[in-house]
Amino acid sequence: MEHLSLDVLSRLVDEPPTVAERGHLDRCARCASELEALEHQTAALSALPDVRPVRGDWEALEARLIAQGLVQAAEVRPITSGGASGRWSRMRWLRHAASVALFATGATVGAAAARSGLGAQGDVSATVPSVAQLAATTDPGEALALVQEAERAYIGALVHYRQLVGARGGDEVAGDPAVRYAALEQLVQAGQAAVSRAPADPFLNGLLASALAEQQAVYRRMSGAAAQDGWF
């Protein structure tokens, strides 16, 4: 006895069988069972659940919506009511916090990268203001000073790093590139967080772009080294 093909049985999930097909199904337990399985399969497909996107998807989407002008800037709300800090808006605080977080991370990364490749260096991060310090102040002038201090530490760390690289003879940096890549990843994440909170800030955008470019350069060097080692 010739059985019905899977393609034919798949059709019979939606369409009535011909007389010949009906007759075969009545006599053949195997084909009847296959048809039943296909019907179960189709029902199961129609009941597949929704899938929650991975964490961080909204943040990435929000950044793109803002970049394309599809979302207005965050509304301005005072974080304290009345008093001398009435003009100290939430938006401005977020921008300052984002800046401090980025600079603090950047300074730490600069120091870590220099240490990993070029020998010991002082702990720059210890001198960098933190977001916690910023949160403790409600005075705009004091907050601005903290941001500027963090910025100086960040730039100082990068300058020091570059000087050390130059002393070692160009772009080739000793040490573990994976460590540098991981450190730069922290900087990129801090930069992305900063830019998502202050998307119109050209300085933060520039720093993020620089961090991404540096990270990609490290990745290319790692890939090249891996290829030479016969990893791929």
Added chain:
Amino acid sequence: MSEADLIRRACEGDGPAIRALYERYAPRVYAVVRRIAGDDELARDYAQEAWIRAVRALPTFRGESRFSTWLHRIAVNAALQAARKAESRQRHERISVEEVPVAPAHGDALLQQRLEGALDRLPEGMRQVLILHDVEGYTHDEIGEVLGVTAGTSKSQLFKARAKIRALLRSLADHPRSAGETGARAWSI
């Protein structure tokens, strides 16, 4: 806040309103684009593209259909268009049916995992038709419209896709990987 209010505010670029709509519908959008993409990495790109298109098109939403239906159609179109544009599919973490983790307790969860894995293994054309018809409930005429094929081609691809999925799942039934899996309901379909 009602959905109509959220949509009206989202039209004006209100971030919290857009996020509220995203929170409500992201799983639905992600599910369909993930299945069309057949790949997690691509799915994230497709989902973002779908949402950007939807937010941009919000002022054209007239309420003639349900918002979820309107959004779903945008997501499907965005994913299909992106899939067509892709020169070659990048499968970064392709999960084969054999490698799908076994859910310890619930038969339906295991079946769903195996179906999702099997979907990823279908050729692209078959997968798109099967997803649109059997998962999303499109008619063959609607599939023909969005894929640019005839309804007959859609039917033909659907029957082949069902048969292929059935064969993939049956091969697992013939070669269970552990004794604990043999009793699972997934094998019986």
